[in-house]
Amino acid sequence: MKTFESCSKAFHAAEAAIVAHRCSELGIEVQGKTMLKKLSMFLDLDNWPESPDLRGLTKEDEQDLRVWGADYSTRLQDFHRKAEELRTERHNALCSALRSLGKEIGCEFLELCGPLDQRFADALCKADRLRKTMLDGIGYVDLIDPETNFAKGFYGATALKKTELFHNLKLCAEYRNNGTRHSDEVMAKLGFAEEVCNEDR
Known part of the structure; x- marks a missing residue:
């Protein structure tokens, strides 16, 4: 799998391509709707010949409108098709980046020491922070839904199961907030081995 950094660059490249496409000559026309009335007149030629907009149109004007309309309609279809392709590329790049980020954070998580809840929070x-500053500006990753891209990367790298992880985090909260003492084995698994040793003195 590609690194988060390379996937992030691919995402930003896709973003830039979308902006460039939107700022093209045709893109500006579409956003400004500058050709909408003329296009409507072209469509009315066959769909509503009695349209008030077509009154006074000469045969030569009609022929010119048909030629222009056919060409413009094709360009418009190509423009929207390309826009959809670029949005798909951006979406795929975002998904890949989140999966890569999840995998990298998961690997780092396994290397951390100390209580489980603190390692998880860190x-x-x-x-x-990485997603917000390097990817799409959203400062949030999801581990609640294991089917999200970040979660897939994280759980895949750590081999953890969501139910077990959140159960253990609940045990950490019980110990910290209520002083609930679990077995030495559980406390050690939660990363509170030092506390267990201190309390046993």
Whole structure:
């Protein structure tokens, strides 16, 4: 799998391509709707010949409008098709970047030491920051839904299961907030081995 950095660059390249497409001559026309009335007249030639907009149109004007309309309609279809392709590329790049970020954060998470809840918070805080500053400006990653792209990367890298992870985080909260003492084995698994040793003195 590609790195998060390379996927992020691909996402921004796709974003730039969308902006360039939107700012093209035809893109500006579409946004400004400058040719909308003329296009409507072209469509009315066959769909509504009695349209008030077509009154006074000479045969030569009609022929010119048909030639222009056929060409413009084709260009318009190509423009919208290209726009959809670019949006798909951006979406795919975003998904790949989030999966890569999840994998990289998951690998780092496995290397961290200390209580599980603190390691989890540190990992997610870093992931949020990286997504916000390097990707799409959204400072949030999702591990609640295991089917999201970040979650797939994270759970795939750590081999953790969502239900077990959140159950253990709940145990951490019970210990920190209520002083609930779990077995030494559980406390050690949660990363509170030092606390267990201190309390056993």
